[in-house]
Amino acid sequence: MRLDLKLTGCRAITMDPARPAAHTIGIWQGRIAGLDEQIADLPAAETVDLGNAVVLPGFIDAHTHLAWNGRRSRTVDVTGLTAVAQVLERLSGAPGEGWIEASGYDPRIMDRPLTATALDSVSSGRPVYVADLSGHACVVNTVVLKQLPEITSDGWLTENEQLAARSLRLPHSIEEIITDLRESARQVLSEGVTMCAEAGIGAGLIASSPLEAAAYQRARLPIRVQLMVSATVLQPVAADAADGISRAIDLGLHTGFGDDMLSLGALKLWTDGGMIARTAALSEPYAGSDNTGQLADSEEAMRAAIIDGHHAGWQLAIHAIGDRAIDFTLDAVAEAQSQRSRPDSRHRIEHCGLVRPEQLERIAALGLIPVVQPTFLWSYGDDYSEIMGEKRAPWMYRGRSFLDHGITVAGSSDRPVADGAPLRAIEFMVRRRSSGGRAVGPDEAITVEEAIRAYTLGSAYACHKEHVLGSLTPGKLADLVVLGDDPRTSDAIADIPVLATMVGGTLIPQR
Ligand SMILES: [Zn+2]
Structure with a gap:
């Protein structure tokens, strides 16, 4: 047997407890053929000396x-702007015709709220859509509001009202989406x-087109992708009664369809909003207000989607x-599981942002997987700590207490x-310090190895891919990242250079 590639001079952290470290990695047919002495005697078509660089399994986000992220780079960027005058200046003279789109608006830092009337002054009669940071809100001008006569607003729209404005702009073409995916x-x-x-x-808050899957299929991206499908595309189906399925997507496709490059993942459902827009649904009001946020839809409709999706x-x-929202989710998932037990369903809670202590055991008992975003707290931890107040701030985007349960x-x-960088997230999970230097839930800190595990084996498990991804184990797919330093000993994990990545055995230099 001749290997396709032998990587030597590695300081590999494999995340495989059976063999936690390695110096040489053999690759054949896109998979890891063996480590160290297992492949020492095998010849290789190519040998690359990594010069003692640190190698980890590829990060799985x-x-x-991806589409929204790529699209953002084609819009006017107003991130970090604090004055309405600055926003207007950046929007004025926007090239092209048709919609003027901007992104990165942060109402929390503005000198005064941006309004439809203000946007009118620079729009030259074109529709204007300024998206906020979170994807849960936007500001539009009068041209847009006139097309939404049922909505009364000075321009600021959240959740379903925002969705109504966005649907006027949609869809994007498959070609546009492919361009955005490649950039991402x-x-x-x-x-x-x-x-x-x-x-x-x-469909839903961040969709680009009803044909979105076609863009992923045609794009042939150099990364692996798993697609979550918005639950709003479930349709009633005339299935045999024995199947117990009342709603499905066309052809009955569901989680697991596809291959290792592109597959169908979970069914995505929304039960509330977000903390940036103050629409996340809380059991007690946001600090200093009487606002408790909002659920995304009627409880009846959300419960039906959870149960139908589970059955399908x-x-x-x-x-x-x-x-x-988490209380609601726990109840609905428990009901679905009691109707038909699916022990390895691995239902996930996306974000799982504010978890009261007594909710931890229920999350564990239902086998739910919190899919957390540590960089939310790095970027917004100061603000979130204020709006949650002293008692609740330590409960946000937990780490330690999840693992302990x-x-x-x-x-x-x-x-x-x-921020999308995994090393930034790993640093936060370990240090629990916001970009402003504030300690955010320091008791939730986890070790560097546990944080790496969350971004490799943990996320592979959440995507039903841990049998082929998540660790540098012989037989698994050859996905890895080459780093300039060891996160376990670094003082500045987020600043460690990414030297190269590998997907399916193809080494892609990044520097
Ligand atoms: Zn999201």
């Missing part, structure tokens, strides 16, 4: 938005990510950020909502 794939690879789970295609064979990825934690970014 279990919740990201380039970005994520440069940060060491070799697989992404796309969190909700086909889907893994569920349920967006729940506030503790009230035997819960699998999956790492993710929600890119482009927050």
Whole structure:
């Protein structure tokens, strides 16, 4: 046997407890053929000396938005702007015709709220759509509001109202989406990510087109992708009564369809909003207000989607950020499991942002997987700590208490909502310090190895891929990341250079 590639001079952290370290990695047919002495005598078509670089399994981002992220880079960027005048200046003279689109608006830092009237002054009669950071809100101008006569607003729209405005702009063409996906794939690879789970295609808050899956199929991206399908595309079906399936997507496809490069993942459902827009559903109000956020839909409709999706064979990825949304999710999943037990369904709670202490045991008992975004707290931890107040701030985006309850934690970014770099997230999980230097839930800190595990084996498990991904184990797919330093001993994990990534045995230099 001749290997395709032999990587020598590695300091590999394999994440495989049976063999935690290795210096040489043999690759054949896109898979890891063996480590060290297992392949020492085998010849190789090519040998690459990594010069003592650190090698980890490729990072898996279990919740990201590739199309939205790519699209953002084609819009006017107003990230970090604090004055309405600055936003207007950047929007004025936007090239092209038709919609003027901007992104990165942060109402929390503005000198005054941006309004439809203000946008009118620079729109030259074109429709204007300024998306906020979170994807849960936007500001539009009067041209857009006139097409939404049922909505009364000064321009600021959240959740379903925002969805109504966005649907005027949609769909994007398959070609446009492919361009956006390729841009995002380039970005994520440069940060060491070799697989992404796309969190909700086909319809809903962040969809691009009802034909979105076609764009992924045609794009042939250099990363692995798993597609979560928005639950709003479930349709009533006339299945045999013995199947017990009342709603499905066309052809009855569900979680697991596809191959190792592109597959169908979970069914994505939304039960509340987000903390940036103050729409995450809480059991007690946001600090200093009487606002408790909002559920995404009627409880009846959300419960029906959870139960129907469960019966139709889907893994569920349920967006729940506030503790009230998590209560609802726990009840609905328990009901679905009691109707038909699916022990390895691996239903997920996307974000799982605010978890009261007594909710931990229920999450564990139901086998739910929190898919957390540590960089939310790095970017927004100061603000979130204020709006949660002293008692609740330590309960946000937990780490230690999930692990102590035997819960699998999956790492993710929600890119482009927050910084997508896994090393930034891993640093936060270990240090629990916001970008402003504030300690956010320091008792939830986990070790570097546990944080790496969340972003490799943990997220692989959340995507039903741990048998082929997540560790450098002979037989698994050859996905890895080559780093300039060891995160276990580094003082600045987020700054460690990503030297190369590998997907399916193809080494892609990043520097
Ligand atoms: Zn998301």
